[in-house]
């Protein structure tokens with residue numbers, strides 16, 4: 001006959017000192033398993049007389065209950081300790097810098113567009129946009145280039161060969177103009193027309209974006225970027241245009257000695273038309289904007305076209321040309337980006353080479369602000 005109470009005491013002591021769940025399981029099997037001593041003791045009850053059984057059973061039952069309870073309590077304690085240990089081991093230090101994370105960078109074209117918006121916003125300009133898939137009315141006709149105008153041929157336009165039913169030409173906007181051809185816009189000037197039709201005069205906007213021409217060499221890519229400017233109000237004259245461009249370029253290149261030259265030119269949508277040149281010098285093999293283009297060691301570089309908006313354009317866009325006039329300009333964004341940041345091959349802008357981006361790209365934290373000097377590298 002086994003001594004239940006000393007067996008129980010020994011089992012409870014072993015359970016109390018068990019250090020692992022495995023050790024605890026061994027104790028459970030030893031006492032309560034099929035062949036455990038408690039189970040065996042319970043089995044002996046079957047062969048006893050009722051009196052013997054009444055005398056022996058309570059001790060065995062209470063041994064089983066107290067051992068089961070101790071096992072449960074110890075199991076819970078060991079599991080809680082294991083969880084604590086795991087949590088301590090798997091702690092993540094969120095304050096560590098993410099050194100291993102892949103680094104992206106902001107493309108110089110995006111950066112320059114942000115710089116443009118920042119500078120022109122300060123001059124009271126809003127940013128407007130228009131579709132890159134245009135129709136020939138907005139891209140040409142309303143800009144005073146009718147079907148036979150020779151300037152159309154100079155634009156190397158990508159036309160869409162088939163205008164499918166249900167496409168842009170049959171949208172409600174174009175009802176009645178089924179003859180409109182669909183193309184990739186060749187310049188940002190159609191945004192002038194769209195903005196005037198949408199909001200009328202007075203108006204003061206810039207419109208940066210992608211434009212497309214079938215052209216490709218070291219200084220031309222089939223897709224490139226322009227920024228259009230448009231100011232329409234009462235009593236606007238060429239002096240306003242010159243001041244606006246000078247003020248913009250001084251802020252953009254972050255220097256005061258910017259000299260602009262306005263050369264007579266021709267664009268169907270402006271009258272008079274001028275081309276805008278800026279003085280630059282070559283320092284250390286790199287073109288640096290500043291100074292007078294006719295000074296020794298200096299030259300002029302063409303940055304874009306501009307002029308007073310032709311009254312026919314105002315009429316196409318529904319603006320009263322007797323009451324309002326204004327100026328417009330169109331600048332090559334990639335070109336002024338190259339001048340400011342020193343790249344010499346336009347094609348590399350659109351190759352997507354990560355080494356080029358790592359070198360010429362900007363940190364997303366490097367937001368252009370006038371107070372910090374637009375485009376200043378952190």
Ligand code: DAH
Pocket residue numbers: 186187188189228229267269270304305306307328329330331
């Ligand atoms: N749209 C012209 C081009 O891409 C550039 C231009 C010239 C825009 C004169 C203008 C302008 O707004 O007034 O070649």
